[in-house]
């Protein structure tokens with residue numbers, strides 16, 4: 001079971017790293033929480049709520065793999081930065 005979770009986490013990590021590689025070079029952090037996996041901009045202007053799916057930044061919540069349609073064990077919550085780093089190339 002733990003092995004399975006690690007595989008899943010690795011897959012989500014790869015997926016997120018792929019997205020983030022396109023987003024910007026500023027640092028983002030991956031937080032593995034029991035109820036969700038959060039992707040948060042590091043040292044952003046606000047503190048993001050990592051305990052719920054309802055952060056002030058209006059995060060994107062993804063429940064399944066976009067390419068395979070396979071459901072995640074936990075939702076993937078991608079927060080938006082207030083400094084707009086995801087818009088920088």
Ligand SMILES: [Zn+2]
Pocket residue numbers: 047048049055056057058059079080
């Ligand atoms: Zn947020």
